[in-house]
Amino acid sequence: xxxxxxxxxxxxxxxxxxLFEAEGEGITxxxxxxxxxxxxxxxxxxxxxxxxxxxxxxxxxxxFRWLPNTMLVDxxxxxxxxxxxxxxxxxxxxxxxxxxxxxxxxxEIPSVAKDEGMVxxxxxxxxxxxxxxxxxxxxxxxxxxxxxYERCLLPFVDxxxxxxxxxxxxxxxxxxx
Numbered sequence: 001x002x003x004x005x006x007x008x009x010x011x012x013x014x015x016x017x018x019l020f021e022a023e024g025e026g027i028t029x030x031x032x033x034x035x036x037x038x039x040x041x042x043x044x045x046x047x048x049x050x051x052x053x054x055x056x057x058x059x060x061x062x063x064f065r066w067l068p069n070t071m072l073v074d075x076x077x078x079x080x081x082x083x084x085x086x087x088x089x090x091x092x093x094x095x096x097x098x099x100x101x102x103x104x105x106x107x108e109i110p111s112v113a114k115d116e117g118m119v120x121x122x123x124x125x126x127x128x129x130x131x132x133x134x135x136x137x138x139x140x141x142x143x144x145x146x147x148x149y150e151r152c153l154l155p156f157v158d159x160x161x162x163x164x165x166x167x168x169x170x171x172x173x174x175x176x177x
Contacts, residue, residue, distance in 0.1 A: 016138025018118070019148060023125070027134040027152065033171035035069050036152050040132070043154040043167065052130060055156040055165045060088070068092050071101075071168040075127045082124050083107060084166070092170045096149055126153040127163040136173070148173045 022030055031037050042063055046053035060067060072088040086101040094100050097111050106112045112119050126133040133153040151170040158164035 016148075019136045019138065021122075021133075021135040023129065023131045023133050025132070027132055030134055030136070030150075031152070032136070032150055032173055035066055035171045036134075036150060036169050039063055039066055039070070039167070039169045040152060040154065043132075046156075052155055052157045052163070055158055058156060058165065058167070066090075066169070069169055069171055071170070073106075073123065073166045073168060075123075075163050075166060077162070082127055084120070084123050087165075090170075092149075092172060093168065095172065096151075096170060123153065123166060126155055126166055130155055130157075130163055 046057040068091040074085040154167040156165040
């Protein structure tokens with residue numbers, strides 16, 4: 001069952017307003033692109049009957065054709081605070097964020113900081129809830145205001161069972177819905 005959030009798109013964040021947001025196993029009914037459907041199915045295969053897949057199961061060769069649509073983010077916890085380090089940043093994410101963020105932490109990236117905490121809070125929520133997260137959002141490229149994109153966060157765990165990696169899958173949409 002997925003839960004839908006309201007009001008998170010209020011205001012005008014740098015990335016553009018959130019058009020739709022959901023969390024949980026039922027998010028697939030909201031996917032508009034095959035890319036998200038196929039990578040969600042791959043994530044479910046990685047689970048192999050477990051609640052969440054282990055981070056060791058991530059093999060970029062398994063989703064090579066979707067590498068431009070993927071971003072791998074390491075989840076770091078220190079003193080109860082979560083921080084996010086970008087390990088892999090595909091071209092779709094570069095286009096959405098306006099920069100390549102590999103090797104940077106979210107709280108150190110100006111475009112993420114200008115987003116009024118929305119990106120960071122959604123990644124925190126996905127890591128803490130241990131649930132897949134989905135949103136559809138306006139595209140930030142000023143030359144392409146009519147576009148939007150959809151993005152899904154998929155959690156992976158370490159040996160201790162803590163969420164250690166989030167796989168973000170994004171697809172630019174040519175129509176707003």
